[in-house]
Amino acid sequence: MTSFAQRCGLHDAARAAAVDRVARQVAASGLELVRVAWCDLHGVTRGKTLVAAGTRRALDEGVGMVSTLMLKDTSDRTAFKVFEPGGTASLPGFGQANNLLLLPDPDSFRQLPWTPATGWLRAQPWFQDGRPVPLDTRHVLQDALAKLDAAGYAMRCGLEVEFHIYRITDEAPQLDSELAAWPGLPPAVQLVHPGYNLLAEGWYDQAEEPLRIVQTTAQALGLPLASLEIELGPSQVEAVFDVTDALTAADNMVLFRSAVRQSLRRAGYHATFMCRPPFPNIMSSGWHLHQSLVDKATGVNAFLRELPADGSTDADASHTLSAVGEQYLAGLLAHARGMAVFCTPTVNGFGRFRPNALAPQSVLWGRDNRGAMLRVIGGCGDAATRIENRIGEPAANPYLYFASQIHAGLDGILRGLSAPPATDAPYGEANAKLPTTLGEALDALRDDPALIEGFGGAFCDYFTQVKRSELARHDQAEDKTDFMRREYFSRF
Incomplete structure (x- = not known):
């Protein structure tokens, strides 16, 4: 059975080695928590904090994220009517506060210096069928580059x-x-x-x-x-x-x-x-x-x-x-x-x-x-x-x-x-x-x-x-x- 990272087209030998390296580092450092962070439209980091044992699974299968996080204004109000017919018609793949998956980048791993026993990974959102979310701002820069x-x-x-x-x-x-x-x-x-x-x-x-x-x-x-x-x-x-x-x-x-x-x-x-x-x-x-x-x-x-x-x-x-x-x-x-x-x-x-x-x-x-x-x-x-x-x-x-x-x-x-x-x-x-x-x-x-x-x-x-x-x-x-x-x- 293929992993979500494979369905996204991201899995290769280099990434597999990086995932193994992060898993070893998490264990060797005695980390208890790992934050999976994503940058929203306004440049603010959001995400989920996992117990350390869940790190490898997150790197392979992603972490669920409600799609409305991508539709928030600066007050955290949702700017689209996601529960009304046609409310997200201009946003293919969005609607009814459906789930996206945050897939972390193993090469981004760091241990946070201000809080004990906590690691950190940068992630980007993907649709559940393995397509990148084109509205993600990091993806926008990658496309420009x-x-x-x-x-x-x-x-x-x-x-x-x-x-x-x-x-x-x-x-x-x-x-x-x-x-x-x-x-x-x-x-x-x-x-x-x-x-x-x-x-x-x-x-x-x-x-x-x-x-x-x-x-x-x-x-x-x-x-x-x-x-x-x-x-x-x-x-x-x-x-x-x-x-x-x-x-x-x-x-x-x-x-x-x-x-x-x-x-x-x-x-x-x-x-x-x-x-x-x-x-x-x-x-x-x-x-x-x-x-x-x-x-x-x-x-x-x-x-x-x-x-x-x-x-x-x-x-x-x-x-x-x-x-x-x-x-x-x-x-x-x-x-x-x-x-x-x-x-x-x-x-x-x-x-x-x-x-x-x-x-x-x-x-x-x-x-x-x-x-x-x-x-x-x-x-x-x-x-x-x-x-x-x-x-x-x-x-x-x-x-x-x-x-x-x-x-x-x-x-x-x-x-x-x-x-x-x-x-x-x-x-x-x-x-x-x-x-x-x-x-x-x-x-x-x-x-x-x-x-x-x-x-x-x-x-x-x-x-x-x-x-x-x-x-x-x-x-x-x-x-x-x-x-x-x-x-x-x-x-x-």
Whole structure:
């Protein structure tokens, strides 16, 4: 009898060896529990915790998961009428809260450092007949990477992630049964540093206890953490990660956010990757995505240019980027408005796009310009030449964020687009502005046929319906700050 992993087409000698290795490791380490985790549409990990003896069976046969988990908005309300006739007609394979199967990846196995005798496995959902679920966001990125591979390229990514850490002063608002609501309140908190003293060593020392927890957690999980920094805003910090391939970088971001929140919570801290926490005098957090392509045939950075193009100036992309790099840059610009909703997917995140705030406002690129949406870094002969996209918020689903870059940039390459001159006035007048609301961003995606083709119309319709549910509840909320506090600060 074949296993579920075999019916999914995943079973081979390498996977069988990895399953054996995990089973031995679980036994040798004396683990009692193993968490099987999956990343949902909003970048949040969900899953089931198994007793250790069930690990091998889970790796071979999967773990049941109710399909409505894929249909939730940010409040955990189901955005489709799954029990009504035709309620999931646009979602083949879904309906009546049927079961999917989470199949863990044995190569993802880790032992969690903040909780005793517990292992962890990353999983993806499959239909019970062995077909992958195309709405799964990791599958969406895998599909985008396959298209990039067919064009002869691989993607490399480095991450700069800003977020906030607070000390919990009272858990009652979140845990008091009399205050329970859907969604509920976060705990009461205070700052870990007062802010407005960028990179101050004294502020780092003041916040060292929680930052040490971030450091030891990331390193124990094998994440390529490079540095921890004090950002400008009160209680705001930044983590920087070394470059990896795109899928690994996305996986690392999902694990980092989840692990940091859990490990800090056990020590009495509340970490949030919400862009703009619901307090006065805060600074927005961004997620700056450094990206380049590798030529698969040569292994060389495909953005690298040895010499400036003849007759070019500093304002020309061809002065620094290869022809492929310029085309990719032009694709990101051409689809900036359409891809914005995958980079900044919450109502809250659009409050970041303000003038002179080190956040973009317009569809522009600049050479080492932190006010522009796209910052080109490097120069001729520099193997680290890359493009930094500064549009993202730290709550974004990394699989969708990265996939949007691939579809946009690849369209630029396939159409041979040219980039306009670089800006030296990122907050001046511009022909195209970034969306300023979630609704405008969803409309921009609807009006971008290349992105809809890249992601697939069915996925874009699904994504839009879930996000419209979130937007509708925000628009109906009498107290918008309270909505942000419950919807994002408590959960992201």
